[in-house]
Amino acid sequence: MAVSYGRLFVGGVLLATLSCAHAQAADLERQAFKAPPLVVWNWTGLYAGAHAGATFGAADISSPYGPSIFGDQIRTPGLLLGGQVGYNWQPAGSPWVFGIEGELSWLDADGSGNCFAPNGEFTSSTCTARPQYTGTLTGRIGYALGPTGRTLLYGKGGAAFLHNRVDVTTNENFAETSAATHSSNTVWGWTVGAGIEQALSPAWSLKLEYDYRRFADFTMATPQTVTTAEDGTVTPVPASSTSIRQSTHTVKLGLNYRFGADANAAWGPGEQAMAAVTPTGDWNFEIGGRYWYSSGRFQKDVPSEHKTSTVLASRLTYANVTGHSGEIFARLDTPWLVFVKGFAGLGRITDGHMNDEDWAVKNPDTNLSGAYSNTFSNLVATNMNYQTIDIGLNLLSGPGYKVGPLVGYNRVYERYASSDCVQFATTASGICGPNVGYGPLITETDTWQSLRLGLAGDVWVTPRWRISADIAWLPYVSFTGQDNHWRQSLVAQESGTGRGVQMEAIVSYFVTPQFSVGVGARYWSMWTTAGSDIYDGTLTDRSDTYRYERFGGLFQASYKFN
Numbered sequence: 001m002a003v004s005y006g007r008l009f010v011g012g013v014l015l016a017t018l019s020c021a022h023a024q025a026a027d028l029e030r031q032a033f034k035a036p037p038l039v040v041w042n043w044t045g046l047y048a049g050a051h052a053g054a055t056f057g058a059a060d061i062s063s064p065y066g067p068s069i070f071g072d073q074i075r076t077p078g079l080l081l082g083g084q085v086g087y088n089w090q091p092a093g094s095p096w097v098f099g100i101e102g103e104l105s106w107l108d109a110d111g112s113g114n115c116f117a118p119n120g121e122f123t124s125s126t127c128t129a130r131p132q133y134t135g136t137l138t139g140r141i142g143y144a145l146g147p148t149g150r151t152l153l154y155g156k157g158g159a160a161f162l163h164n165r166v167d168v169t170t171n172e173n174f175a176e177t178s179a180a181t182h183s184s185n186t187v188w189g190w191t192v193g194a195g196i197e198q199a200l201s202p203a204w205s206l207k208l209e210y211d212y213r214r215f216a217d218f219t220m221a222t223p224q225t226v227t228t229a230e231d232g233t234v235t236p237v238p239a240s241s242t243s244i245r246q247s248t249h250t251v252k253l254g255l256n257y258r259f260g261a262d263a264n265a266a267w268g269p270g271e272q273a274m275a276a277v278t279p280t281g282d283w284n285f286e287i288g289g290r291y292w293y294s295s296g297r298f299q300k301d302v303p304s305e306h307k308t309s310t311v312l313a314s315r316l317t318y319a320n321v322t323g324h325s326g327e328i329f330a331r332l333d334t335p336w337l338v339f340v341k342g343f344a345g346l347g348r349i350t351d352g353h354m355n356d357e358d359w360a361v362k363n364p365d366t367n368l369s370g371a372y373s374n375t376f377s378n379l380v381a382t383n384m385n386y387q388t389i390d391i392g393l394n395l396l397s398g399p400g401y402k403v404g405p406l407v408g409y410n411r412v413y414e415r416y417a418s419s420d421c422v423q424f425a426t427t428a429s430g431i432c433g434p435n436v437g438y439g440p441l442i443t444e445t446d447t448w449q450s451l452r453l454g455l456a457g458d459v460w461v462t463p464r465w466r467i468s469a470d471i472a473w474l475p476y477v478s479f480t481g482q483d484n485h486w487r488q489s490l491v492a493q494e495s496g497t498g499r500g501v502q503m504e505a506i507v508s509y510f511v512t513p514q515f516s517v518g519v520g521a522r523y524w525s526m527w528t529t530a531g532s533d534i535y536d537g538t539l540t541d542r543s544d545t546y547r548y549e550r551f552g553g554l555f556q557a558s559y560k561f562n
Contacts, residue, residue, distance in 0.1 A: 039268070041150045041199055043097045043142075046259045048085040051209075052455060052471045053252025054503040054523050055080045055109060059129045059166065060247075063116045064222060064240040069425060070355065070374050071114030074129045075297075077525035077549055078109025079473050079501040080250050082133075090144065097142040097152060104135040108473075108499060110527060112301060112545065114315065114357060115168065115242075120372050120426025121227045122237070123173040123359060126301070126310050131164040134213065134248070136191050150199040151461045160191040160213045162246060169310040170225045172359040174369060175234045178311050179223035187246065189215035196467065198459045200401045203261035206457050207254045208469050208505060214247045228360075228371035230428040251503060251523070253455060253471045255396075255403065266398055284333040288558025289326065292345060292522065296321035296352075296550040298416065298444065300483070300494075302533070303542045314358045316483075318416045318444065321352035323384055323550065329558070337397060339404070341456070342389035352379040354418045354442065356431075363430035370429030377418035377441060386412045390470075392456055400460040408452035408472065410502065412524070412548075417443045439486075446481040448526050448548060450474040450500055466508045466516070474500035477526045479546050483533075496531030496546050500524070506554060514561070520554040 057076035082105030090097045109131045117124035142154030164187075169180040195209030224239045257263065298321070302314040325347025333339045354377045361370040392406030418441045421432035454472030461467060481494035506520030531544035 039148065041144070041148050042092070043088040043090045043144065043152060043199075046087050047205075047256045048083065048259070049254055049256035050083045051080070051103075051105070051252045051254035052473070053080040053250055054471065054501045054525070055107060055248050055250040056523070057109060057111070057129075057131055057246060057248040059111075059127070060245045061115050061127055062243045063118065064242055065116055065122065065237070066118040068115065068117045068124075069119065070117055070357070071124070072116075074111045074113045074127055076109045076111035076129050076131055077501070078107055078131070080105045080107060080252055081473070082106055084254065084256070086140070088140075095144045095149060097140070097144055097154070099140040099142070100138070101140055101156070102135070102137050104133070106133050107131045108501075111547070112310070116222065116225070117372060117374075117425075120370060120428070121229060123171055123225045123228065123371050125168050125170050125223065125225065126312050128167045128169075128310060129164060129246070131162055131246070131248070134160065134162045136160045136211070136213070138191060138193075142197075146462065152197040154197065155192070155194045157192045158190070159188065160215070161186055161188045162213070162215050162248070164246070166220060166244060167310060168220070168222055170223050172304045172311060172313045173226050173371065174228045174232065174360050175226045175236075177226070179225070179239075180310070181221045181223050181239070183218070183220035185218055187215040187218050189213060196461075197256070198401065198461060200396060200403070200459070201267060201398060202265045203258050203263045204396060205256045205258070206401070206403055206459055207256065208467065209252055209254060211250045212247070213250070215245065217243050217245045219243050226371075228369050230368045230370075232369045251505070253457065253469050282335055282562065284560065284562055285330070286558050286560040287328070287330040288556055290329055290343065290554055290556035292323070292325045292327060292347070292552055292554055294323040294325070294522070294550050294552030296323055296349075296414065297548070298414070298446065299547040300444075301545040303544070305541050312359060314356070316357075316442070316444070317355045318352060318379070319355070321379065321416065322350050323347055323552070324350060325384060329556070333394070333402070337394040337404070338391065339394060339402075340389075340391050342387070342408075344387045346385045347383075349379070349382045349384055349414065349416065352416070353377060354379060354416065356442065358429065358431065361429040361431065363428060365430055366428075368428040368430070370426040370431075372425050373423065373429040373431045374425040375432040376422045376424060378420055380417050380419045382415040382417050384414045386410070388452070390452060390456070401458065403455070403457040406452065406454050406456050406470065406472070408454075410450045410452055410474070412448040413446070415443065415445045441485075441487060443484045443486070444481060446479065446548070448477060448479055450477040450526060452502065464510045466510070467505070468508065469505040470503070472502045474502065474526060477528070479526070479528055479531070481546070491536060493534040494531070494544065494546065495533075496528030496544065498526065498528035498530070500526030504554065506556065508558070514559055516558050516560070518554075518556045518558070520556075521552070522554055523551040525549045
């Protein structure tokens with residue numbers, strides 16, 4: 001049989017090619033097999049750290065003179081700043097983490113409100129609460145998620161304490177007397193909370209946590225006061241006592257260091273759970289749109305002339321001020337670890353209500369006396385806008401995270417307008433009589449500007465899920481406003497300086513490596529520590545106090561350029 005050497009040559013080439021391909025495949029299988037497996041992180045160890053956050057507190061006050069027609073609760077928003085130390089234990093091979101933690105926090109919080117107002121003939125008081133510091137001792141139970149167990153979801157509970165000062169001062173009255181009582185104490189209670197903590201490296205972890213704290217009742221004396229009949233007859237009311245119960249909601253951002261770990265260490269090749277969607281150490285830019293559904297509050301405390309700031313002649317409270325706003329936001333990260341971020345929003349205030357309280361009012365038409373007047377007005381639609389710009393430094397950054405301090409500026413503009421008026425305390429004052437009608441009554445136009453000092457963090461818990469949060473203390477706040485009482489042709493130019501706190505947190509899901517959608521929450525609170533007003537061109541001799549809050553839900557979509 002004849003043999004074709006050409007066919008033998010082609011067959012030999014094919015055989016050699018298949019042999020080489022098989023050898024290369026075997027080599028690839030051996031290389032893949034030799035790749036180090038993911039190392040599961042263990043949370044066991046002693047740690048310590050610092051935290052900052054926003055707190056919202058409430059002091060509920062019982063009236064010894066009967067149920068009040070308005071008030072008896074003091075809102076105390078503010079800043080939480082402190083440290084924590086704890087120990088975690090995670091059994092080998094188990095995702096469950098058990099721990100104990102102690103926490104101590106300083107509070108920059110303050111609030112005031114009306115108390116002891118059973119009717120319009122009774123001169124009520126102003127109650128002021130100033131929480132000063134708080135602490136907890138809690139147990140923690142958590143569950144480690146992810147292929148390396150570096151994401152910890154946990155709950156906590158235990159004991160809590162709060163140290164604060166409460167002042168009660170009788171408001172302006174026809175007897176022209178003033179009395180006050182004070183209490184400075186520490187009360188114990190309990191706390192529950194939950195959070196998420198991400199191990200950024202073998203030494204550092206970042207957490208976002210919510211806590212609720214409730215404290216035991218305490219009693220304090222109430223000052224003596226008076227009642228005033230419509231004909232001007234003044235009757236003394238002796239001092240008594242009241243019971244006060246306080247509670248707080250706190251949301252905080254915390255950074256922990258694990259003792260015994262190298263502060264500069266990074267995850268090894270076998271410890272990388274995933275590659276960050278956003279590479280670090282390069283240019284990154286993200287831009288998007290956001291909707292903010294929010295509720296706001298503004299309070300103006302006006303003292304009597306030549307009196308301290310707690311002896312009030314009037315208070316205006318704008319509450320449940322609903323806002324709908326849209327905003328554009330952006331963030332730029334640079335190769336030098338510097339980041340710039342900000343947003344600008346524009347929206348409408350659609351509804352809300354206003355309570356106007358006045359004390360020791362004489363009706364000029366009837367000469368009747370009203371010890372306490374309280375009118376209710378609905379708000380009509382008005383405008384709001386706001387802007388924030390921050391610059392910071394990502395001192396901690398790596399695959400899947402970036403954390404760093406920031407400094408920035410915030411501006412808020414809001415306008416409130418009341419359109420009707422109902423008196424529900426005393427008709428003797430003559431305020432909001434039956435012929436008041438419908439139309440512009442009182443408008444308040446305000447601008448708040450503030451310096452921001454804080455911390456911002458972005459953490460990827462999976463390749464598609466990211467948690468972003470920032471907390472800012474406002475060490476300097478400037479307030480300017482204008483109060484128009486249209487029926488009295490009265491104009492008050494307002495100003496003040498103070499402090500505040502701002503915080504927000506957003507969870508984003510990346511539909512693609514560039515496009516994401518997210519939901520979150522935002523909280524703002526600002527208040528003045530020194531204030532003044534000019535009524536119809538005349539500077540008054542008193543110190544006004546102005547307080548502002550706005551909080552609500554965020555819904556956003558964004559696109560990222562790498």
